[in-house]
Amino acid sequence: MKKNKTTKPIYQLLIDDLKKSIVSGRYKPGDLLPSENDLSREYNTTRVTVRQALKELTNMGYIFRQHGKGSIVCEAEKGLGILSLKGVTAGVGSENLKTFISDKPRKMEWPENFPYDLSETEKKYGCIYFSRIRIVNELPVLYEETFIANYNIPKFTNINLENKSLFKTLSDHYDIEIKSGEHGIWSIKATTEISKILKTPKHNPILHLKRKLYTNKSETIIYSYLYCNTTDYYLKDYF
Amino acid sequence: MKKNKTTKPIYQLLIDDLKKSIVSGRYKPGDLLPSENDLSREYNTTRVTVRQALKELTNMGYIFRQHGKGSIVCEAEKGLGILSLKGVTAGVGSENLKTFISDKPRKMEWPENFPYDLSETEKKYGCIYFSRIRIVNELPVLYEETFIANYNIPKFTNINLENKSLFKTLSDHYDIEIKSGEHGIWSIKATTEISKILKTPKHNPILHLKRKLYTNKSETIIYSYLYCNTTDYYLKDYF
DNA sequence: TAGTGGTCTAGACCACCCC
DNA sequence: GGGTGGTCTAGACCACTAT
Numbered sequence: 001m002k003k004n005k006t007t008k009p010i011y012q013l014l015i016d017d018l019k020k021s022i023v024s025g026r027y028k029p030g031d032l033l034p035s036e037n038d039l040s041r042e043y044n045t046t047r048v049t050v051r052q053a054l055k056e057l058t059n060m061g062y063i064f065r066q067h068g069k070g071s072i073v074c075e076a077e078k079g080l081g082i083l084s085l086k087g088v089t090a091g092v093g094s095e096n097l098k099t100f101i102s103d104k105p106r107k108m109e110w111p112e113n114f115p116y117d118l119s120e121t122e123k124k125y126g127c128i129y130f131s132r133i134r135i136v137n138e139l140p141v142l143y144e145e146t147f148i149a150n151y152n153i154p155k156f157t158n159i160n161l162e163n164k165s166l167f168k169t170l171s172d173h174y175d176i177e178i179k180s181g182e183h184g185i186w187s188i189k190a191t192t193e194i195s196k197i198l199k200t201p202k203h204n205p206i207l208h209l210k211r212k213l214y215t216n217k218s219e220t221i222i223y224s225y226l227y228c229n230t231t232d233y234y235l236k237d238y239f
Numbered sequence: 240m241k242k243n244k245t246t247k248p249i250y251q252l253l254i255d256d257l258k259k260s261i262v263s264g265r266y267k268p269g270d271l272l273p274s275e276n277d278l279s280r281e282y283n284t285t286r287v288t289v290r291q292a293l294k295e296l297t298n299m300g301y302i303f304r305q306h307g308k309g310s311i312v313c314e315a316e317k318g319l320g321i322l323s324l325k326g327v328t329a330g331v332g333s334e335n336l337k338t339f340i341s342d343k344p345r346k347m348e349w350p351e352n353f354p355y356d357l358s359e360t361e362k363k364y365g366c367i368y369f370s371r372i373r374i375v376n377e378l379p380v381l382y383e384e385t386f387i388a389n390y391n392i393p394k395f396t397n398i399n400l401e402n403k404s405l406f407k408t409l410s411d412h413y414d415i416e417i418k419s420g421e422h423g424i425w426s427i428k429a430t431t432e433i434s435k436i437l438k439t440p441k442h443n444p445i446l447h448l449k450r451k452l453y454t455n456k457s458e459t460i461i462y463s464y465l466y467c468n469t470t471d472y473y474l475k476d477y478f
Numbered sequence: 479t480a481g482t483g484g485t486c487t488a489g490a491c492c493a494c495c496c497c
Numbered sequence: 498g499g500g501t502g503g504t505c506t507a508g509a510c511c512a513c514t515a516t
Contacts, residue, residue: 067502185446188469236424276481483514489505
C-alpha cells in the first residue's frame with residue numbers, strides 16, 4: 001500500500017482504464033459499466049474514489065449515469081470532442097481522424113499581443129510553438145496552433161506528434177495531466193490563411209476558440225488557438 | 240437530522256449560497272473563500288460534502304482552487320457565461336444585461352426535424368416554446384429559442400420571464416435544478432431572420448449552439464437553440 | 479510550522495429502477 | 498427485493514503554500 005511520487009492516483013488510473021475500454025470498443029455505446037461496488041472491489045478502493053473517476057468520465061462525455069440503473073456508455077457522435085478535457089482523439093474513432101503537423105515544435109518568443117497574461121516563468125523561458133491540422137475522412141476540419149512555456153518539457157521539440165495525442169504525450173513523457181481549462185469562443189470569417197489551410201472559401205464562417213489548459217504542474221499551461229470548419233462537422237461539449 | 244423530499248442536498252445549498260455571495264460581490268475576484276474546514280463547521284457537514292460543492296463551483300467558473308492556499312474567486316470576464324452550467328445572468332453584471340422576451344411561452348407541437356430524440360412522455364405532452372433576446376449594453380448579442388416538455392411545469396405560460404433567469408424560475412417554482420448538459424457548436428452565416436434580430440448584416444458569421452440540459456427530474460429536459468453575435472462579445476466556457 | 483487543498487478509507491441511509 | 502447510484506459521516510495521511 002506504499003505510494004511514491006510518480007504513482008498516479010487511483011481515480012486517475014480508473015479514468016484511464018475505463019476510457020481506454022470505451023475508446024477501444026470493449027464497452028460499446030449503451031453498455032453498462034461495472035457498478036460502483038464492483039469497481040471498488042476490483043481496484044481495492046472505496047466508492048468515493050470510484051465515484052470521483054465516474055464523475056469525471058461523465059464530464060468528459062464518455063458515460064452518463066442513471067439512478068438505479070448504472071453508468072451507461074454514450075453514443076459516439078459525429079463531433080470532434082475537443083471541448084471535453086482530453087482532446088480530439090477521444091471524440092472520433094481514430095481510424096477516421098488523422099493529424100498532420102503543419103509546423104513542427106520549435107522554440108520562439110511569445111507572440112506580441114498574446115491574449116493571456118503570462119507568468120514571469122513563462123516569459124523568462126519563452127515558448128514552444130507548433131501547429132496541427134486535423135483531418136476527418138480526408139477533410140481538413142480543424143487547425144490548431146499551440147503554445148507552451150519552454151519549461152519542464154525537455155527535448156519536446158524532438159518528439160514526433162504525428163497522429164498522436166498531445167495529452168497522451170505530455171502524460172507519458174512528463175507526467176503532465178490536464179486538470180481544467182477555459183475557452184473563449186467566436187464565430188469569424190475565414191481569413192486568407194485559414195481558408196487555404198481548411199480548404200474553404202474565403203469569408204466562410206469559421207468557429208474560433210482561444211483555449212487555456214491548466215495542468216497538474218502550475219507552471220505548465222497550454223495555450224491554443226483553434227479554427228474549425230463546421231460545415232460538415234461540429235464541436236460537441238459535455239458539462 | 241430528518242430530511243423531507245423537498246429539502247435540497249447540503250452541497251446544493253452550499254453552491255447556491257456561495258454563488259450568491261460571489262455574484263453579489265460579497266466575495267470579490269481574487270478573494271479567498273472560507274476554507275473547506277471552515278465551511279464544514281459552518282454547515283455542520285464534512286469535507287467530502289463541501290468539496291462536492293466547491294468542485295462544482297470550479298466547473299462553473301466561479302472559483303479556482305490552489306493547493307495549500309485556498310479557493311479563489313475568478314475574475315469577472317467580458318463573456319456571456321452561458322456555457323457554464325447556470326445560465327447567462329451569472330456571467331455579466333446584471334446591470335448591463337437585459338432580457339427581452341420576443342415570443343412569450345406558449346404551448347405548441349414539437350418542431351419537425353427536431354435534432355434530438357424525444358421520449359414518449361415528451362411527445363405525448365407536447366412542448367412549451369419561447370424565445371428571448373439578450374441585450375448587453377444596448378446591443379442585441381444573443382437570441383435564444385427554448386423548448387421544454389409541457390409536463391410537470393403547471394402554469395409555466397403565466398410566468399413572466401422578463402429579466403429573470405430561467406434557471407432560477409425553474410428552481411423557485413418547480414424545484415427543477417440543471418444537473419448537466421451538452422452543446423453542439425457551429426459557426427454559420429446569419430440568416431435573414433437572425434440578422435434582423437441581432438441587428439447584424441446578413442451572412443455575417445454567427446455562433447450557433449444547440450443545447451440540451453438535463454435536470455434533477457429525468458422527464459424534464461430543456462432544449463435550446465442559441466444564436467450569438469460574437470463581434471463585440473464572446474462566449475466563455477470553463478471546464 | 480500551521481493551514482490549505484488532494485486523496486482516500488470504511489462504513490451508512492436513501493431514492494430509484496428492474497424483476 | 499435486490500442492486501444501482503445519490504448523499505453523507507468522521508475520520509486519516511499527504512503535498513503544497515505561506516511565514
